Amino acid sequence: MRPSVPSLLRRSVPRSATSSRIAFNVARPATSSTSSSFLLHRRPYSTPSSSSSSSTSSPPRACWSCHQPCPPTTPLCSSCSAIQPVLPTSEGGPNLFQLLGLPEKGSFAIDEGALKLAFLRGSKDVHPDGFKGKGEIEYQLAQHQASILNKAYYTLKDPLPRAQYLLSLSNVEVQESDSITDxxxxxxxxxxxxxxxxxxxxxxxxxxxxxxxxxxxxxxxxxxxxxxxxxxxxxxxxxxxxxxxxxxxxxxxxxxxxxx
Structure with missing residues (x-):
């Protein structure tokens, strides 16, 4: 028996990615100087490198459609191409950088042109129009994925929300009520x-x-x-x-x- 649309969407990212308190909980980003140009991937989500330790790798989940193993950071099932719900990072899902097919550990220095290109490529893969004839579940999941991808892009595009998000990855929260002490x-x-x-x-x-x-x-x-x-x-x-x-x-x- 296939799961219902609401049960799948409840497992997706629950909060706006543009909030100053981001609902993602992942490893602390690298603090060493990195290149401002990010590598692009064929899919909108990047997956952990094969050189990563097993402690940081996410175990596969079962595709809701064909029940074959499916990495939690990929948007589409590699076996049946069914679109997947976006899991929270606490359950092994992608962070905002991975959502856009960028390296898992983000950097404040960013190539805006590469970021936009990654967003456009990712949006093409999950655009709801491509899932209209595949049933209600996939169509609604595509709408949800497209919405989250859009929020991820606008969070990382602008310096202030990007900085706030990077800080949130290290459990440092920036509040609207914070004042200047200098x-x-x-x-x-x-x-x-x-x-x-x-x-x-x-x-x-x-x-x-x-x-x-x-x-x-x-x-x-x-x-x-x-x-x-x-x-x-x-x-x-x-x-x-x-x-x-x-x-x-x-x-x-x-x-x-x-x-x-």
Whole structure:
């Protein structure tokens, strides 16, 4: 007897991948410097290397359709090509990097072009239109996989959520309520916001917003260095700083493009 659609979907990733508290629990990522260019795989999920120890390898699960062994990190059954539910990482399922066919241990340095190409390739493999004629179970699983893949892409695409996700892999959580403890930096940000509030001309507003964007770029560079050094506390502090500069950069948007 085949399982029902709801029972399969309940085993899939339960929470939004864009949340600052990501529902994945996997091994700590490598902290040494890595190349910014990721290798692409033929499938949207990467699987553990054959050189990996048995303690880190995921045991196969049974395909819900043909009941043959099926690695929990692959989207399709290698025996019958049935689409599979996405398991949480706590049950051996893929993390966000694996979902996009990238190396299991991610890096903050990332090639955005390679990331987009991996996303497009993965989306093609699990696009719901390709499963319309294969029954309700596969169609709904494809919709769910496509949704999770989309969330994974947008989490890893932008520096702040990518950094937050990498920290979550090491059980370091970044909260919206986290505040800047460096008083001189906090004062600098407050003064920048005040200057933007007081700006009158569109040219002045855009100039200040560009300064804020440049500050955000500097924070992103520092984040890369912090992850390379394995300084997770510094990376967490920089996430908070980057969030403040991002908000400061967006604060004058209505002044430049007023909302009717």
């Amino acid at each position: 008083q001189s930096l906090l004062m600098e940000i407050m003064e920048a916001r005040e200057a933007l509030d007081d700006a009158e001309s569109e040219e002045e507003v855009e100039s200040l917003r560009e300064e804020h964007r440049e500050k955000a770029k500097q924070a992103v560079k520092q984040l890369g260095l912090a992850f390379e050094k394995g300084d997770l506390q510094r990376a967490k502090d920089l996430c908070t700083e980057l969030r403040y500069w991002d908000k400061a950069g967006e604060a004058g948007k209505d002044k430049v493009h007023p909302v009717d």
